[in-house]
Amino acid sequence: MNQHIADRLRFLRAFAANPRQVGAILPTSRQAVRDMLDLGDVAGADLVVELGAGTGVQTGEILARMRPDARLVALEIDLRLAELLEERFDDPRLQVVADSAENLAEHLDGEQADVLVCALPFTSLEPGLRRRILESLPKAIAPRGVALVIQYSPLIQSELRRLFPSVRRRISVMNVPPAFLFACRLEAGAGSDGGS
Template sequence: MAVQERPSVLAGPERRAQLTLFARNFFKHPRMLGSIIPSSSFLVRRLLEPVDWERARVVVEYGPGVGTITREILSRLHPDATLVVIETNDDFVDFLNRSLSDPRLKVIAGSAETILAELERLGLPAADYVVAGLPFSTMPAEIRERILKGSHEALGPEGAMLIYQFSPKVSSDLRQTFTRVESTFEPINIPPARVYFCHK
């Protein structure tokens, strides 16, 4: 089991800063975040449950926000693995760079649409897992399709995309893109979330 550079749970002042930043950005971009507070520990555990941490060497996370899921991934990630997080919000990018100091972490300011180019730029092989909490239901259809198609192409043969959503709207797109899609539900979250495990 990998040893994390920093604890997965932030201490008092850092935790308050994390929550304040998240809430402030929720009011600025409610359709991009979907919730006023970060994901619950129950949702994070359910989302990451299928990951084979011994095998995974390249993990990509879309929309890490204030790093709630990012920290949990780092706490489980193999010492020789790499976590690439792609975030469009400059406030979140700055927060992640300031609050997380782990050599396995690569923070990218940009769009999930560029995943293939980013992996190539970093000299990384195909991803073992892509983790996403992006609001697929509220984004334009053409962007949603490009992200899902690019994610499918960026995954290795045994790769999987792990997604949580507050709306079931993306379900049909996932089934059109991936060979096999499993879904489950996490009620202990605000709001409750649907979780999808999409196999290449």
């Protein structure tokens, strides 16, 4: 069985075990991941954080774009998927953490990410957990950093606009279903395209 099919089966099993936690039946397409990462400067980042690493679709693309001296901290709450990430990526720049994204601050030791990549299923999370995670995002990125958020619905946009002065949105149609990509910055007007 090739890796692509095996990953789909692993993801489906994780979804079946905890659908609210995983939030999607299939991993995000590589094209949607590339479209999202194009909204940030991964190549210029010292620290990248990934929330909801899953089977590593985003992880592999992030590592391919990162500098040799940069670091990636990837959080994945599903222990089996976290173990898969450690096996799949033998890269000293990567630190896999099997924990909830709401505990991110505990794993950063006061550091802030230049790029934060978030693939959490916000619309299926319990409202209190969703709020706690969303409110932690602005604190987790550096003043000139960016939080890149991928969702399968635009519903989260108003919450992101409440937390970030600048939110840019793009739709990646090469994903099933189409993916909504958000680039959120703390600097007003930094890469903002208004209300799109």
